[in-house]
Amino acid sequence: MLFASSYPGTPSSEILETIAQYKEIKAEWAPNEKDAFMAAMGAMLAGARAMASMKHVGVNVAADPFLTVTYTGVNGGFVLVTADDPELHSSQNEQDNRHYAKFAKVPMLEPSDSQEAKDFTIKAFEISEAFDTPVMLRTVTRISHSKSPVDLDERAVPDRPVDFVNDRSKYVMLPAYARQRHKVIEERLIKLKVFAETFEGNKVEMKEGSVGIITGGISYQYAKEIFPNASFLKLGMSWPLPEKMIKEFIEKVDKVYVIEELDPFWEENIKAMGFSIDVGKNMVPLCGELSPTILAEIFDPSYQVPEPVYARPIPPRPPNLCAGCPHRAVLYVLKKNKLYVHGDIGCYTLGALPPLQAMNSSFSMGSSIGVCEGASQVLDKDGQSKMVCVIGDSTFLHSGITPLLNMAFNKANATVIILDNWITAMTGAQEHPGTGYTVMGEETTAVDYAELAKALGVAPTNIRKVNPYNIEEFDKVVKEETSKQGTSVIITVDAPCVLLRRSIKAYNEPLYVDEGACTGCRHCLELGCPAILWDVSKAGEYKTKDGKVKKRKGASRIEARLCNGCGLCYQVCQFGAIKGIKAGVPFGFPLNKKKALS
Amino acid sequence: MNNGVTNILVAGVGGQGVILASDIMADTFLEAGHDIKKSEVHGMAQRGGTVSSHVRFGKKVYSPIIKMGEVQYLCMMEKMETLRWLNYCNKSTVILMDDIEVNPPMVNLGEMEYPQDIEEILKNNFKNFHIIPATAIAAEVGTDRAANVVLTGVLSTFLDINEELWLKSLLARLPERLHDLNKKAFLAGRKALLDF
Numbered sequence: 001m002l003f004a005s006s007y008p009g010t011p012s013s014e015i016l017e018t019i020a021q022y023k024e025i026k027a028e029w030a031p032n033e034k035d036a037f038m039a040a041m042g043a044m045l046a047g048a049r050a051m052a053s054m055k056h057v058g059v060n061v062a063a064d065p066f067l068t069v070t071y072t073g074v075n076g077g078f079v080l081v082t083a084d085d086p087e088l089h090s091s092q093n094e095q096d097n098r099h100y101a102k103f104a105k106v107p108m109l110e111p112s113d114s115q116e117a118k119d120f121t122i123k124a125f126e127i128s129e130a131f132d133t134p135v136m137l138r139t140v141t142r143i144s145h146s147k148s149p150v151d152l153d154e155r156a157v158p159d160r161p162v163d164f165v166n167d168r169s170k171y172v173m174l175p176a177y178a179r180q181r182h183k184v185i186e187e188r189l190i191k192l193k194v195f196a197e198t199f200e201g202n203k204v205e206m207k208e209g210s211v212g213i214i215t216g217g218i219s220y221q222y223a224k225e226i227f228p229n230a231s232f233l234k235l236g237m238s239w240p241l242p243e244k245m246i247k248e249f250i251e252k253v254d255k256v257y258v259i260e261e262l263d264p265f266w267e268e269n270i271k272a273m274g275f276s277i278d279v280g281k282n283m284v285p286l287c288g289e290l291s292p293t294i295l296a297e298i299f300d301p302s303y304q305v306p307e308p309v310y311a312r313p314i315p316p317r318p319p320n321l322c323a324g325c326p327h328r329a330v331l332y333v334l335k336k337n338k339l340y341v342h343g344d345i346g347c348y349t350l351g352a353l354p355p356l357q358a359m360n361s362s363f364s365m366g367s368s369i370g371v372c373e374g375a376s377q378v379l380d381k382d383g384q385s386k387m388v389c390v391i392g393d394s395t396f397l398h399s400g401i402t403p404l405l406n407m408a409f410n411k412a413n414a415t416v417i418i419l420d421n422w423i424t425a426m427t428g429a430q431e432h433p434g435t436g437y438t439v440m441g442e443e444t445t446a447v448d449y450a451e452l453a454k455a456l457g458v459a460p461t462n463i464r465k466v467n468p469y470n471i472e473e474f475d476k477v478v479k480e481e482t483s484k485q486g487t488s489v490i491i492t493v494d495a496p497c498v499l500l501r502r503s504i505k506a507y508n509e510p511l512y513v514d515e516g517a518c519t520g521c522r523h524c525l526e527l528g529c530p531a532i533l534w535d536v537s538k539a540g541e542y543k544t545k546d547g548k549v550k551k552r553k554g555a556s557r558i559e560a561r562l563c564n565g566c567g568l569c570y571q572v573c574q575f576g577a578i579k580g581i582k583a584g585v586p587f588g589f590p591l592n593k594k595k596a597l598s
Numbered sequence: 599m600n601n602g603v604t605n606i607l608v609a610g611v612g613g614q615g616v617i618l619a620s621d622i623m624a625d626t627f628l629e630a631g632h633d634i635k636k637s638e639v640h641g642m643a644q645r646g647g648t649v650s651s652h653v654r655f656g657k658k659v660y661s662p663i664i665k666m667g668e669v670q671y672l673c674m675m676e677k678m679e680t681l682r683w684l685n686y687c688n689k690s691t692v693i694l695m696d697d698i699e700v701n702p703p704m705v706n707l708g709e710m711e712y713p714q715d716i717e718e719i720l721k722n723n724f725k726n727f728h729i730i731p732a733t734a735i736a737a738e739v740g741t742d743r744a745a746n747v748v749l750t751g752v753l754s755t756f757l758d759i760n761e762e763l764w765l766k767s768l769l770a771r772l773p774e775r776l777h778d779l780n781k782k783a784f785l786a787g788r789k790a791l792l793d794f
Contacts, residue, residue, distance in 0.1 A: 089639055113635070113662075141639075142637055142662055142663065145637060145638050145639070146635060146636060146637040146638075146662040147621075147624060147634075147635070147636040147637075148633075148634060148635045148636070148659070148662070149628055149633065149634065218662075221660040221661045221662065222660075222661050224660040224661075225660045225661045225665070228601075291661075291663055291665075292661045292663065292664070292665040293665050293666040296665055303665075304667075305666050305667065305685065306666060306667040306684075306685050306687070306688060308684070308685060309684045309685075309687075309719060309723045310681045310684055310713075310719055312713070313710075314678065314681045314682055314713070315678070315702045315704045315705050315710040315711075315712070315713075316702060316704065317611065317646070317647055317648045317679070317702040317703075318647060318702075318703065319612070319646060319647035320646045320647070320703055322646070354703075354707075355703075355707060522708075525706070525707050525708075528703060528707075530646055530703070530706065532706065533701055533705070533706040533707075533708075534706060534707055534708030536708060554708060559701075
């Protein structure tokens with residue numbers, strides 16, 4: 001492989017981060033999955049082996065070029081990695097991307113451990129070049145985030161020229177040419193079906209038992225554990241299916257089980273071949289991921305999930321915005337102003353949870369601005385002024401630019417807040433076109449969001465830059481912009497992700513609560529900061545500084561170990577009970593500024 | 599038991615080093631000649647959520663995740679989180695638990711109480727339950743951040759793999775400036791159960 005492109009998304013991000021360590025491969029973060037896909041297509045077209053990797057929902061973004069490059073076929077080998085997320089460990093849906101292979105009429109390989117992930121990637125490139133087709137490689141979270149031993153080989157790059165092949169009827173998808181190509185890919189699929197019969201990743205393991213299990217990917221590993229005596233047909237190629245092999249396997253066993261995670265993809269296609277199946281989705285769950293526990297509960301009569309030892313509810317531990325997170329300030333102000341907030345995909349989506357609960361919709365990358373536009377067109381003036389949308393920097397560059405263009409173009413009365421935290425934070429700090437660095441660590445241009453908004457048609461007077469850590473100032477700007485006519489854009493400044501160590505020179509000293517001044521009003525707790533906690537041992541009568549005796553139900557306490565002195569709680573406290581702020585210093589953190597914008 | 603596969607579950611809260619501890623374990627078992635599988639859930643855990651990692655080794659390991667009730671060693675970096683994984687244990691599971699408490703949001707807000715009966719429940723239900731002040735031991739050695747390595751040291755005393763293999767995979771995962779400190783933390787962990 002000579003080229004790889006991707007947009008970060010759990011559980012796929014580590015693929016490109018790992019590839020970037022190989023200097024002989026040109027690795028890139030793209031603004032979004034479609035851009036990653038097109039870049040890889042270009043490299044393939046120029047004759048190089050190329051890969052685009054993304055999470056399952058990213059394939060939706062890349063689907064437009066994908067459903068046509070399947071018609072053209074490839075020059076260099078071309079592999080699309082889809083990292084699916086059954087159980088939605090970190091996703092907005094759990095779509096089963098095996099359907100894409102059938103839809104796009106391309107082969108899909110599905111590894112069941114780390115060794116196969118490596119071996120099947122090589123196979124995928126070989127199949128791509130041998131059959132003139134893009135190839136999908138599908139993993140699930142339990143493959144992506146698992147480790148098992150891998151035997152490595154020497155790096156091998158095919159001996160082929162990196163150059164274009166001039167063939168207009170193959171690469172220019174005019175209707176007349178594409179009609180011809182459609183026939184070609186139907187023929188290709190027939191050839192791939194024949195190939196599937198002998199593909200070494202499709203394996204039969206015969207045992208004495210009466211049950212025969214058709215499975216693959218991670219489900220194979222779970223089933224092997226639960227059915228030690230069953231025969232197996234392990235599908236390393238999820239599509240197209242080896243019909244003859246399946247027929248022969250079914251004839252040899254008494255009962256046929258199809259064990260697969262999520263949709264009945266193999267089950268339906270095997271039934272469509274005319275075979276009957278004894279166990280499939282009639283017994284195996286349709287939703288969520290499978291596990292040895294789930295399979296044992298269904299199929300092993302001797303197995304019982306242990307009785308709970310601890311019967312009472314355990315306090316949940318949902319992910320939370322970090323102490324000092326700049327999003328907390330924004331969400332707090334929006335909630336205080338009782339605004340309807342269209343959210344997007346990123347850490348700030350966590351603001352939907354208590355106690356902030358400052359988010360009212362969130363769908364897909366860029367949807368915040370997209371839906372806010374339409375909503376603003378049907379709401380009256382009052383409704384428009386009570387609504388905003390928030391979107392992170394990386395998500396804005398991914399899919400927010402054209403919806404903002406739509407807003408300006410259609411003269412929407414709406415307010416967009418771009419939360420610029422200088423990085424793709426949620427997926428673990430990846431570069432994007434606004435950070436000024438590439439995945440290889442080289443300096444590059446960085447987008448100027450204000451100039452971009454202006455170029456998209458937003459009036460310069462409606463573009464505001466504000467430090468969100470200054471609550472009063474931020475509140476004022478939000479009030480002004482939501483009451484204005486036209487499209488407004490508020491961009492947060494000087495507010496990098498609190499975990500981005502290259503940008504934050506130092507954290508501030510932790511703040512503390514003055515016990516004599518805390519009235520127990522709980523206002524600071526509404527920030528949902530992990531460093532602030534409610535101390536009931538301070539309930540009862542207490543003495544204020546001026547000697548008065550008052551009553552309270554408890555008091556707030558700041559955990560010094562977790563506090564980094566961002567100053568939000570200091571500003572929120574109406575009784576001056578939070579201390580430790582350095583006078584004359586702006587709220588937030590001392591920063592290493594981004595390199596000059598080019 | 600478990601077809602010759604040993605099952606270890608490491609869990610705690612984001613930022614405590616659960617993943618690193620499980621990586622060190624997996625490296626060591628691989629180095630000792632076993633088949634291994636390791637699986638973790640850490641999607642949004644950097645934000646203070648629950649983190650868990652399954653480590654399995656033996657002659658041949660299929661599933662990367664452990665069946666409920668079949669964990670042999672439960673290594674817990676945080677007290678309350680232990681309660682979430684008891685369904686994965688059985689009566690003879692060895693439970694190694696740091697005594698540190700990290701409040702979840704509902705407790706911080708005063709809406710739920712941090713469970714007070716954790717030790718009692720564990721003592722009454724599991725005969726191989728050990729509390730190890732791993733964070734305190736690590737702090738004594740030099741940094742409380744090495745609690746994960748202390749706990750790995752404690753676990754190592756239950757398994758028949760020599761100390762040198764453990765140290766080799768531990769140090770290979772860390773930058774050189776941290777070698778001395780972590781070696782001390784690991785060795786303190788190996789002695790921890792003798793001292794208490």
